[in-house]
Amino acid sequence: MVKELKKKGKSPALRRRLEGNNSMMSAGSESVKDSRPRKRKKAAGETPRRRIMVSQMAGASTSCQGTNRTMRRLRSNTTKEAEVSSPPAKKKKKGLLHQVLTKEPPSSWDISSESSSCPVPAEDFQKPLKRKKMKMEEERVDSPRAEFQEKYVQLHQLGDGGFGSVFAGYRIEGKLPVAIKHIPKDNVVIKHKDENGRELAMETVIMLKLRSATVPQLAMVSLLDWYDLDQELILVMERPMFAEDLLVFLKERGGCLNEKEAKIILKQLVEAALYLQNANIFHRDIKVENILIETTTEGLQVYLIDFGLSCFDDRRKHELLCGTPEHLPLDWFMHNNYCAEPTTVWQLGVVLFEVVHMMRFNSHSFLKNKLKISKRLSKNCQDVLTKCLMVDPVDRPTLEHLLGHPWFS
Incomplete structure (x- = not known):
């Protein structure tokens, strides 16, 4: 050059x-x-590396920032290719409960904050168990109610007393008419322990004993079923279709009956009371509201109901004051106690008084001579009333003597 x-x-x-x-x-x-x-120099058996042009994967870069971005994309894509070439082993999914119990937090949890506050408190796992236990308890309590509802249909209300309510109904099988009595357990004042030590309402025990009698009494309604629920008792009894309580029966007939009808009613009541006495049962609340009258082709049929205040007599003196205040026996005021048979005779005299008189009876008014036996009645009827309403219980006749009175002949 x-x-x-x-x-x-x-x-x-x-x-x-x-x-x-x-x-x-x-x-x-x-x-x-x-x-x-x-x-x-390549080692023996070494797998040759795959060469990738940066320009083919991310395009050309014209700055330092572009170069860094390209390198990051290169590493990311290389990692994805490695994952595709060798897929990882399948991981067994673990539920939330298993993760907490094994103390193995999920990857999304902040392990540093786990010790200070657990995402799901341990007591939360006890709540489903408590709910399940409560549900089982409710099912146990509701199982008798479900059994009752499967067997019976409840209709309108027949009456409401101080201890419970009575409804009309029928048994699904056979369409048998029944009376259904609901008794809140808070209203059960008289209880009885059976031979197993189980405490039951006295009314249930009495009616079970009457049901098991070999010779049933016509004046007693039979107990068909009973159900012991958590808050109440349900008694299912037979229901005479064309029966009404004696108080309503009297009002429909002008307030009183003639001696012939009164004699039929009282004689059946005395026989029923004598039957209870022989069974060691003391009713304690015989009154017109607790007596049903059914009119049949054969005549009047009497039923004695409501054994809520009844008890076993055992030939003892009773100190617990029970019954209707207006009809309390005079011997309780005199001696602060009373016996079963004289009290029953007194109550039968009260029923007869209200049947043949157009007025309600009151013990205090009778003692003050404000209530007197009508002279329009027959001598035998007046004699029965006089003897049943004697002030001294010793002077009252026994049930057997009363049944043998000439007025019933």
Whole structure:
């Protein structure tokens, strides 16, 4: 080149500049050649690496920031290819309860904060168990009610007393008419312990005993079923279809009955009271509201109901004051106690008084002579009333003597 420049007549300065450039180019080419990395020898059995051009994956980069971004994409894509080439083993899914109990938090939990506050409190796992236990208890209590509802249908209300309510109904099988009595357990004042030590309402015990009698009494309604629920008792009894209580029966007939009808009713009541006495049962609340009258083709039929205040007599003196306050026996005021048979005779005299008189009876008014036996009644009827309402219980007749009175002949 120098020779050519000489031949062309170039100036000395231009020739020196060209010679300097040629020397720099030769030196740079030698340095680049020396700095080029040597090729690594492959080991035996080594899998050759796959070479990927950056420009093919992310395109060319024109800045430092672009270069970094490209390298990150390269690493990410390389990792994904590795995962595709060797899929990981399947992980067994664990439920939340298993993770908490084994103290193995999910990957999304902050383990550093787990010790300070557990995401699901341990007591929360006890709540379903408590709810299940409560549900089982409710099912246990409701099972007798469900049994009752499957067997009987309850209709309108027949009456409401101080201890319970009575509803009309029928048994689904056979469409048998029944009376359904609901007794809140808070209203059960008289209880009885059976031979197993179980405490039951006395009314239930009495009616079960009457049901098991070999010779039933016509004046007693039979107990068909009973159900012991959590808050109440349900007694299912037979219901005479065309019966009504004696108080309503009297009102429909002007307030009183003639002696012939009164005699039929009272005789059946005395026979029923004598039957209870022989069974060691003391009713304690015989009154017109607790007597049903059924009119049949054969005549009047009497039923004695409501044994809520009844008890076993045991031939003892009773101190618990029970019954209707207006009809309390005078011997309780005199001696602060009373016996079963004289009290029953007194109550039968009260019923007869209200049947043949157009007025209600009151013990205090009778003692003050404000209530008197009507002289319009027959001598035998007056005699029965006088003897039943004697002030001294010793002077009252026994049930057997009363049943043998000439008035009933």
